[in-house]
Amino acid sequence: MLMDIESQAPMANAATQPRGGAPVVLDNLTRQFGATRALDGFSLNIAPGEFVALLGPSGCGKTTALRVLAGFERPDVGRVLVDGKDVVHVPAQKRDMGMVFQSYSLFPNMTARDNVAFGLQLRHQKSGPRRARAVELLGLVGLDEHVSKYPHQLSGGQQQRVALARALAIEPRVLLLDEPLSALDAKVRAELRDQIRALQQRLAITTVFVTHDQEEALSMADRVCVMSRGRAEQIATPAELYSKPSTEFVARFVGISSRVGVTRTGDSVQLFGRDVKIRGDVPTTDGPLDALLRPEDVDVHVAPTGLGVVTHKSFLGATTRLEIGIAGATVKADVMSSAAADFELGTRVELSANARDVLVTEAQSAT
Secondary structure (H helix, E strand, O other): OOOOOOOOOOOOOOOOOOOOOOEEEEEEEEEEEEEEEEEEEEEEEEEEOOOOEEEOOOOOOOHHHHHHHHHHOOEEEEEEEOOEEEEOOOOOHHHHEEEEOOOOOOOOOHHHHHHHHHHHHHOOOOHHHHHHHHHHHHHHHHOOOOOOOHHHHHHHHHHHHHHHHHHHOOOOEEEEOOOOOOOOOOOHHHHHHHHHHHHHHHHEEEEEEOOOOHHHHHHOOOEEEEEOOOOOOOEEOOOHHHHHOOOOOHHHHHHOOEEEEEEEEEOOEEEEEEEEEOOOOOOOOOOOEEEOOOOEEEEEEOOOOOOOOEEEEOOOOOOOEEEEEEEOEEEEEEEEEHHHHHOOOOOEEEEEEOOEEEEEEOHHHHO
16 A cells, blocks of 8 residues: 655656655654553654664554554644654645555555556556656566566565555655564565665665564664553664663563572672672662573573573574573573583573673562
C-alpha cells in the first residue's frame, strides 16, 4: 500500500539523485484508546536521512507512534513536525511519505512493474516515463528479471522488495517500515535487512522502522528508540544501547541479562570478588541490590572447588552459552565453542567479572 502525496516536480532518476530525507520531530505525543494510553508524552527527534528503529514488546506504543507519523491516527496531544511544519491535521494522502507494511499489500492482478507504477499513475504521470521509472526501481531492489511477474509468481522476499520499490517510486522524504520482515524466513530476512539498509543509505531517506526484533533494530538503525508503556525508555546508538543500557527494562529487553546479588561499597559493588563501578546513578535504597550482566561480562574457569555449577549449555556457532547456577542465581556466560568440551553439565566453575561498570537495580525479590 502507498500513501499519496501532493504534486511534486518530475521524478528524474531519483535512484541516483535522491532529494534527501526530511527532519522529523514527534513532540510530546499522547494517544488514548479507551482506558489504554498507547502513547504517553512520547517524543523523538530524527535527523534528515537518519534511520531510526522503534523497538519494544507488543503493546508498547511503537506501531501507534508510526501510525500517528503516517497520518493514520491523530494524537490527542502533541505535534508531528516534518521539515519544520506541523502535519497533525494533514491527511495521510497529503504527507510526503512512503510506507511498507508487514503484509505486502500488492495488487494480485498487476505485474511487479504495474504495482510499482501505480502511485505514479495516480499522479497522472505519462505511461512511458511511469513504466520506465518502475523498471528502474525494480532494478534497484534486484528484481530486473521479474518485472512482468505477478505477485503469486514471486517469493515472499521478492514481494516485499516490490512493496519497497513501490514506496520509493513516489520519492518520499520519509520512509515508514512497519515490521516488513517479520513474515519472512530467517535467511531471506537477513538478506533483505542488509539490502534495505544499503538502499536507505544510498538514497538518504529519513526512515522509521518498527520492530520487536532486537537483532533487526541493532543491525540496521543509526539509533534505536526502546519503548515501554507509550514512552521512550532510551534513545541511543545500537552500541551504546547494548553496552550501556540506562534502565533495567532496556537491559533486559536488549540482549540477555543475568541478575546477580551484589553488595555496594560507595559507588562500586562487589561482584565475584572484585570491585566494579556502578553505571549511572547510584541506587539510594538501603535494601539488597542486583547487578545486571551480559553473557560477555563474565569469564568462566573450571575449578574443582568452585561455587558455580554448569546447568545448561547451548551451541551458538563460534560460541557456546553456558548457564551456571551460583548462590541461588543463574548466570549466563559465553565461551569459545572450541573450549566448550571443558564445561560439561555438572562441572564446577569459578566466575569473574570483566565488565568496567554494571547497571545496578533493586533486588528482584524487593521489586
